[in-house]
Amino acid sequence: MDQTRLEKFIAYLQKSDWSIFGPVFTTAKIEELSPFLAAHQPSPIKKTGQILIKKISKAIELNLDGQLPFYSFKRFFIPEQETLFEYQKNKVIAKKQASKIALIGLNILDLRAVNLYDQVFEKDAYYQTRRRNMLLVGYSLTPETASNIFEHQYEEDILEHLPFDIFLACYNAPRKGAWPPRGFTPSPRSLRGSPPKAELSSGLNLRGGLGELKVFSGSIKGQRILEHFGYQTKLGSSRAERGYKDYTHIQFSGPVKEGQLDERMARLRDRLKNHPNPKIWEELGKICIECGKCTLVCPTCFCFRIDDLPALAESSGARQRCWDSCYYQEFSEVSGSEKPGLGKPKFLSTTAERLHFWYYHKFARIPDEFNFMGCVGCGRCAKVCPVGIDIGEVLKKIENS
Amino acid sequence: MFNPYEHHQAKIIFISRQTDNIKLFRFEFTRPIPGWKFSYKPGQFVELSLPNFGESPFAPCGDARKNYLELCVRKTGKLTAQLHQMRIGDKVGLRGAYGNGVWPLAKYDFKTQKNLLIVAGGLGFVPLRSLILDKNNWLGQETKVQIFYGARQPNEMLFRHEYEQWKKQNIQVELTVDRECSGWKGNVGLVPTLFDKHEVWQNSIAFICGPPVMYRPILDKLKKLGFVDEDIYLSLERRMHCGFGVCQHCAVGSYYTCKDGPIFSWAQLKDIPGAI
Numbered sequence: 001m002d003q004t005r006l007e008k009f010i011a012y013l014q015k016s017d018w019s020i021f022g023p024v025f026t027t028a029k030i031e032e033l034s035p036f037l038a039a040h041q042p043s044p045i046k047k048t049g050q051i052l053i054k055k056i057s058k059a060i061e062l063n064l065d066g067q068l069p070f071y072s073f074k075r076f077f078i079p080e081q082e083t084l085f086e087y088q089k090n091k092v093i094a095k096k097q098a099s100k101i102a103l104i105g106l107n108i109l110d111l112r113a114v115n116l117y118d119q120v121f122e123k124d125a126y127y128q129t130r131r132r133n134m135l136l137v138g139y140s141l142t143p144e145t146a147s148n149i150f151e152h153q154y155e156e157d158i159l160e161h162l163p164f165d166i167f168l169a170c171y172n173a174p175r176k177g178a179w180p181p182r183g184f185t186p187s188p189r190s191l192r193g194s195p196p197k198a199e200l201s202s203g204l205n206l207r208g209g210l211g212e213l214k215v216f217s218g219s220i221k222g223q224r225i226l227e228h229f230g231y232q233t234k235l236g237s238s239r240a241e242r243g244y245k246d247y248t249h250i251q252f253s254g255p256v257k258e259g260q261l262d263e264r265m266a267r268l269r270d271r272l273k274n275h276p277n278p279k280i281w282e283e284l285g286k287i288c289i290e291c292g293k294c295t296l297v298c299p300t301c302f303c304f305r306i307d308d309l310p311a312l313a314e315s316s317g318a319r320q321r322c323w324d325s326c327y328y329q330e331f332s333e334v335s336g337s338e339k340p341g342l343g344k345p346k347f348l349s350t351t352a353e354r355l356h357f358w359y360y361h362k363f364a365r366i367p368d369e370f371n372f373m374g375c376v377g378c379g380r381c382a383k384v385c386p387v388g389i390d391i392g393e394v395l396k397k398i399e400n401s
Numbered sequence: 402m403f404n405p406y407e408h409h410q411a412k413i414i415f416i417s418r419q420t421d422n423i424k425l426f427r428f429e430f431t432r433p434i435p436g437w438k439f440s441y442k443p444g445q446f447v448e449l450s451l452p453n454f455g456e457s458p459f460a461p462c463g464d465a466r467k468n469y470l471e472l473c474v475r476k477t478g479k480l481t482a483q484l485h486q487m488r489i490g491d492k493v494g495l496r497g498a499y500g501n502g503v504w505p506l507a508k509y510d511f512k513t514q515k516n517l518l519i520v521a522g523g524l525g526f527v528p529l530r531s532l533i534l535d536k537n538n539w540l541g542q543e544t545k546v547q548i549f550y551g552a553r554q555p556n557e558m559l560f561r562h563e564y565e566q567w568k569k570q571n572i573q574v575e576l577t578v579d580r581e582c583s584g585w586k587g588n589v590g591l592v593p594t595l596f597d598k599h600e601v602w603q604n605s606i607a608f609i610c611g612p613p614v615m616y617r618p619i620l621d622k623l624k625k626l627g628f629v630d631e632d633i634y635l636s637l638e639r640r641m642h643c644g645f646g647v648c649q650h651c652a653v654g655s656y657y658t659c660k661d662g663p664i665f666s667w668a669q670l671k672d673i674p675g676a677i
């Protein structure tokens with residue numbers, strides 16, 4: 001697939017009623033994305049702009065240069081706030097169906113997080129409805145190691161362990177000024193040292209056919225859409241050629257490579273479970289201010305709470321599920337008489353305990369449950385931490401403890 | 402697809418006051434759902450829902466074989482205060498049952514001599530009453546059952562009108578209150594003091610349920626008596642939201658209190674900091 005085809009493909013998706021979202025370089029405010037996020041994460045906005053995931057109308061708006069979007073794709077899978085149902089007295093009123101959403105340009109780190117959502121919300125009717133109405137289009141460029149702490153690399157053989165419908169792999173060494181145009185900048189590795197700005201400005205002209213994106217399908221939905229796209233846009237000259245054929249199917253074979261132990265995961269889990277080192281958490285507990293920003297930007301933080309939102313009419317309202325953070329004191333609080341200075345009784349009573357809970361979940365509990373790490377290594381948490389806690393450093397401490 | 406967050410409507414058919422701030426409610430499902438039958442094992446819990454007050458977990462305390470559900474609820478916060486104001490005929494939502502309940506009992510062969518020691522404090526007695534009422538289902542004919550139960554004062558003892566009947570079924574009931582009270586002739590002192598007064602049957606397994614502060618001293622007593630960690634079970638309390646192992650609120654180490662518990666063996670918990 002080349003640039004022109006991608007343009008056509010996106011136009012085709014729009015015609016087929018998909019709302020299309022992808023990474024965009026923008027100076028947009030968080031408020032535009034979500035009032036919930038804005039309330040929890042005031043002004044992380046950079047004057048120079050940043051990569052946010054926004055609704056797009058043309059391929060050219062996409063920024064697929066391997067930079068991580070500031071927020072992950074999490075909120076499309078697990079909305080920051082969703083109504084489970086509405087009620088009037090004891091009558092429950094079911095919620096409307098999900099709309100069709102296509103996510104373009106999920107990098108392999110963010111796709112790994114989708115593996116986790118798929119497992120955790122396997123039996124969740126709301127998630128499953130949403131997921132059925134989603135199209136995931138992955139993209140091969142990975143962020144540089146600074147924000148890729150496990151140094152995940154794109155290789156064709158990882159594709160069978162990633163949950164996508166369509167995957168676009170950027171293969172050919174891209175030529176300047178042509179393919180990839182704006183946004184489709186070359187691999188981050190060849191970019192090192194040169195400011196990405198120059199790349200961006202050089203690529204406004206759309207000339208297709210110079211570089212190729214290799215196309216994979218990862219689901220029947222992906223195959224159907226590609227084939228149908230071919231018919232609709234009359235790509236081939238004869239009828240027989242019309243369907244889009246230029247793709248390879250990859251059968252998803254689960255999130256974990258069979259018979260291959262992730263040694264880093266095994267080591268971290270062993271340290272946390274069998275050799276706990278409270279010092280690490282006590283030290284971090286002294287600096288962490290429990291703002292919960294890391295949990296907002298983390299693609300794998302999915303804790304939630306359930307609350308009722310009363311409406312005006314008597315005994316009516318909505319039961320809502322919204323993101324929670326294990327850094328908040330209320331997270332483990334239970335009913336009971338308050339203790340002076342300590343508030344209500346709670347089970348995670350110190351910052352150190354709450355920090356430990358967060359790390360334990362990602363590096364021990366999720367591995368125990370699903371046999372993969374609950375961290376994709378994107379480093380978003382380190383970027384937003386106001387006191388400079390760097391997950392990469394903490395992991396080294398755990399391993400060396 | 403089955404929606405685990407949807408609750409089933411039930412109505413209150415009976416209320417009895419147990420103590421100043423504890424009431425027993427009996428519920429009946431209003432609209433039977435074809436193909437669905439509510440059932441639970443002693444020790445499991447349900448989520449009770451009241452519009453605008455959210456949901457809270459409660460452990461059924463009645464006889465699991467009956468076609469109604471009994472909950473014994475202490476008034477302590479928003480939802481429970483609202484429930485305490487409700488009357489017969491009022492409706493609630495219920496979902497569940499969740500958790501493992503007393504299934505660990507299933508692994509024991511009570512025919513070949515295992516006895517049961519129940520140690521409970523305050524409201525902790527609630528789920529264990531279900532076990533007592535349904536004991537023939539879980540225990541052997543010959544199983545000796547002992548109950549060590551403590552409350553702050555005599556009039557806070559739950560189900561106190563039923564003890565005589567239980568004694569007739571060969572259940573040994575030993576009671577204690579925290580402080581001297583006029584008219585109380587029984588033991589005075591916290592629950593662990595009952596261990597100094599009464600002998601525990603050889604070859605017993607123990608179930609403990611009560612306020613977390615009593616767990617350590619009771620564990621000490623049980624260990625001194627030679628109980629192995631695998632034969633000691635305790636019920637954990639945690640804040641809960643989903644009830645089935647997703648929201649993370651109730652996680653303890655690699656376990657979820659809602660899904661893998663609320664009843665755990667001490668062998669499972671002893672190496673987890675902060676578990677009790």
Ligand SMILES: Cc1cc2nc3c(=O)[nH]c(=O)nc-3n(C[C@H](O)[C@H](O)[C@H](O)COP(=O)(O)OP(=O)(O)OC[C@H]3O[C@@H](n4cnc5c(N)ncnc54)[C@H](O)[C@@H]3O)c2cc1C
Nearest residue numbers: 334335457458459460473474475478479480481639640641
């Ligand atoms: C497995 C289990 C079984 C229980 N069984 C009983 C029982 O049989 N009888 C009884 O009286 N109580 C029982 N509890 C405790 C009961 O759930 C709480 O007292 C109740 O949730 C308090 O709700 P509230 O709205 O009145 O209190 P608030 O203080 O107003 O509660 C506010 C919020 O905290 C949550 N919450 C508060 N305390 C607890 C808690 N202890 N556990 C879980 N969530 C909590 C509530 O769900 C609610 O979302 C049980 C708890 C658990 C975990």
Ligand code: FES
Nearest residue numbers: 644647648649659
């Ligand atoms: S209550 Fe949600 S995980 Fe246990």
